[in-house]
Amino acid sequence: MSEFKQTxxxxxxxxxxxxxxxxxxxxxxxxxxxxxxxxxxxxxxxxFNVYANFLTHFPPIEVIAxxxxxxxxxxxxxxxxxxxKNRKARPVAYATVNKAPATWSSKNMxxxxxxxxxxxxxxxxxxxxNYKYSDKIxxxxxxxxxxxxxxxxxxxxxxSPKFEKSVTTEGDYEVVRVKDLHARVxxxxxxxxxxxxxxxxxxxxxxxxxxxxxxAFRTLGWVHRKYTPIVYFIGTWLFxxxxxxxxxxxxxxxxxxxxx
Amino acid sequence: xxxxxxxxxxxxxRQKNAETKGAFATxxxxxxxxxxxxxxxxxxxxxxxxxxxxxxxxxDHDCREGICGMCSLYINGHPHGPKNAITTCQLHMRSFHDGxxxxxxxxxxxxFPVIKDLAVDRSSFDRIQQAGGFVSVNxxxxxxxxxxxxxxxxxxxxxxxxxxxxxxxxxxxxxxASAMLFVSAKVSQLAMLPQGQPERWSRVQAMVAxxxxxxxxxxTNTGACEAECxxxxxxTNISRMNNDYFSAKLFREESTHEHAAGE
Numbered sequence: 001m002s003e004f005k006q007t008x009x010x011x012x013x014x015x016x017x018x019x020x021x022x023x024x025x026x027x028x029x030x031x032x033x034x035x036x037x038x039x040x041x042x043x044x045x046x047x048f049n050v051y052a053n054f055l056t057h058f059p060p061i062e063v064i065a066x067x068x069x070x071x072x073x074x075x076x077x078x079x080x081x082x083x084x085k086n087r088k089a090r091p092v093a094y095a096t097v098n099k100a101p102a103t104w105s106s107k108n109m110x111x112x113x114x115x116x117x118x119x120x121x122x123x124x125x126x127x128x129x130n131y132k133y134s135d136k137i138x139x140x141x142x143x144x145x146x147x148x149x150x151x152x153x154x155x156x157x158x159x160s161p162k163f164e165k166s167v168t169t170e171g172d173y174e175v176v177r178v179k180d181l182h183a184r185v186x187x188x189x190x191x192x193x194x195x196x197x198x199x200x201x202x203x204x205x206x207x208x209x210x211x212x213x214x215x216a217f218r219t220l221g222w223v224h225r226k227y228t229p230i231v232y233f234i235g236t237w238l239f240x241x242x243x244x245x246x247x248x249x250x251x252x253x254x255x256x257x258x259x260x
Numbered sequence: 261x262x263x264x265x266x267x268x269x270x271x272x273x274r275q276k277n278a279e280t281k282g283a284f285a286t287x288x289x290x291x292x293x294x295x296x297x298x299x300x301x302x303x304x305x306x307x308x309x310x311x312x313x314x315x316x317x318x319x320d321h322d323c324r325e326g327i328c329g330m331c332s333l334y335i336n337g338h339p340h341g342p343k344n345a346i347t348t349c350q351l352h353m354r355s356f357h358d359g360x361x362x363x364x365x366x367x368x369x370x371x372f373p374v375i376k377d378l379a380v381d382r383s384s385f386d387r388i389q390q391a392g393g394f395v396s397v398n399x400x401x402x403x404x405x406x407x408x409x410x411x412x413x414x415x416x417x418x419x420x421x422x423x424x425x426x427x428x429x430x431x432x433x434x435x436x437a438s439a440m441l442f443v444s445a446k447v448s449q450l451a452m453l454p455q456g457q458p459e460r461w462s463r464v465q466a467m468v469a470x471x472x473x474x475x476x477x478x479x480t481n482t483g484a485c486e487a488e489c490x491x492x493x494x495x496t497n498i499s500r501m502n503n504d505y506f507s508a509k510l511f512r513e514e515s516t517h518e519h520a521a522g523e
Contacts, residue, residue, distance in 0.1 A: 007509040011478045012468055012502060082478045086436035089370050089477030095271075095284065096363045099337035100433045100484030107435055107482055215481040221503025223496055 011085075012219075014078055019216035021075040026213060026239060028068055029205075033246045040253070044153035045182020046142045052181045053165045056132060076117055083110055105211035112208040119201035126188060131181055135161055140180040143173045155180075185250075190258030195251040202248040210240035266292045266358040270305065272317055273365045278373040278381075284363075287317075294354035298341060299324060299331060301353055318377035324349040326490065329425030332432070333378055334365040339429035339488045347427060347490045367428050369437035371474040384474040385426050385442060391470035392463035393446040395455050408454045415453075422449040423491040430485035430493070436477030441485035443471045444501035445493045451504055461514040464504045469516050 007013045035055070038048040055061055105112070130136045141156035156177050165178045188194055213235030217223065222231075268289040275282025289305050296304070299321050306316035322330035331348040335341040341351040356362060364378060372380040410418075422445075430441035447464050450456030456463070479498060486495045508514060 003509070003515065010468060011472050011476075012505050013509075015478060015502075016506065086438075086477035086480075089437035089475060090368050091370050092282075092368050094334060094337070094365055094368055095273075096334070096337040096365065098433065098435060098484065099342075100482075101487050102435075102482035102484040106480060109480060211481075218481045218495070218499045219479075219502055221499045221501075221506060223499035 014082055015219045018078050019219040021071040022212055022216050024071050029243050033243055039250050048182045049178045049180055053178050079113055105207045112204045115204040137184055138180045142176045146172050146174055186254055189251045189254030195255045198251040199248045202244040206240045206244040210236055213239050269361040271363045274377050275374050292353050296353045297349055298351040299349050318379050320379045326350045329427040332367050334432055336363055339432040340490050345492050367432040369431050371476050382428050388443055388467050388470045392466035418449050418452040421445045421497055424493050429488050433484040433488035438479045439471050439476040440479040440498045441493055443467055444497035447501045448497045461508040461512040465508050465516040468505055
């Protein structure tokens, strides 16, 4: 066995892979939240739809996207492999409950991760898959008056089903025609069960990352009395509070709007 | 009770040997002085069993003053019982109340097979130590003390890591039966000092390789080990070892085999 193979097959090597894929997924969450804040713009989905089109048609982002899907799979598979090994390391269970003061999150990363995996599958099949591979997503036409900067939106039916996006100028109007993912988001988030599932999943994100973010740094060996408090601060406030709250706000706000 | 002595119910794991299946047996421990240590209480129970012609409960013990690392016992969900920073021999019966039921189990890990009842075979720890937990020292004239300057913070930290007695409470407490706290303490105590430098990079590789071979679980940084360690070994040791391990594996010339060869 080559030394590299030996390194990544060792217990610490597998943990290294968990840590690196986990941290990569964490950075993705920042970008994903940042982009999706466009959902809060009151513009009939103009900004969001153009952004979604950009994400799916800009080659460097597509490369990173496939790296992301790979990371999710590797993170999940390695978690499974490590969990099986951990179970084998204690073939006879204790009769008494372990009372060591470890956090609930740290002891339930597998459960939280499973909820997240289920969420990702549903989330991606609903939006990503339909956007890229189905004809269930409609189109919108945005007309912006260049002089007054006023935009009106109407549904649009393209001649070819392969239509993605067009930008044209008609007199004083700039006309943008693009796939209307925003309508799909709004319709999904008008379903209460769907909204509840999303909020639960964001709770799982919070608990998964309050342990996972700082644990990744421990695994990498980056622990220092000067920097570790900063890691804990970011892990707690950014990844376990701001990001899950930001994401959870989207289905909640859209659901409330759908009631009107 | 008027004299302050306690009556207790013990649920004790009894297992003939590693091959047979074990089960809990219930015993009464009566007239136990609160000033007895936990092991003395078991001595009293065993005396009763012997007088009745029964097989006494087998458990590990040696120094009975908290430094040898021999005593174990998983008591009511805690390795070494409910008190912090002590071994079972330092645990006194006043930590329990009269009439309490106490569940006593052996350390449970594939790498710590039961020898008999509550005694487990911890020689996997010895093999990890033998794989690299040492420094090679030239013989010759005695070197004066403090010949090599070592910063106080480093010396203190290395000494803290060196207080590990190898009892295995970290493995017993860990939900994954991981030995990372033990191994990292043994790696750290030498990696931090000048005397440990020549073998630093091969040592960490050799000891982690042996740890994996023994079938311990993987660390998930839950911190149960640190909380239950009778010597309060810190989890920072684990990160320090990870750092050394990845440095050694990815950036150093030394391999595991050099260490095994004994240089």
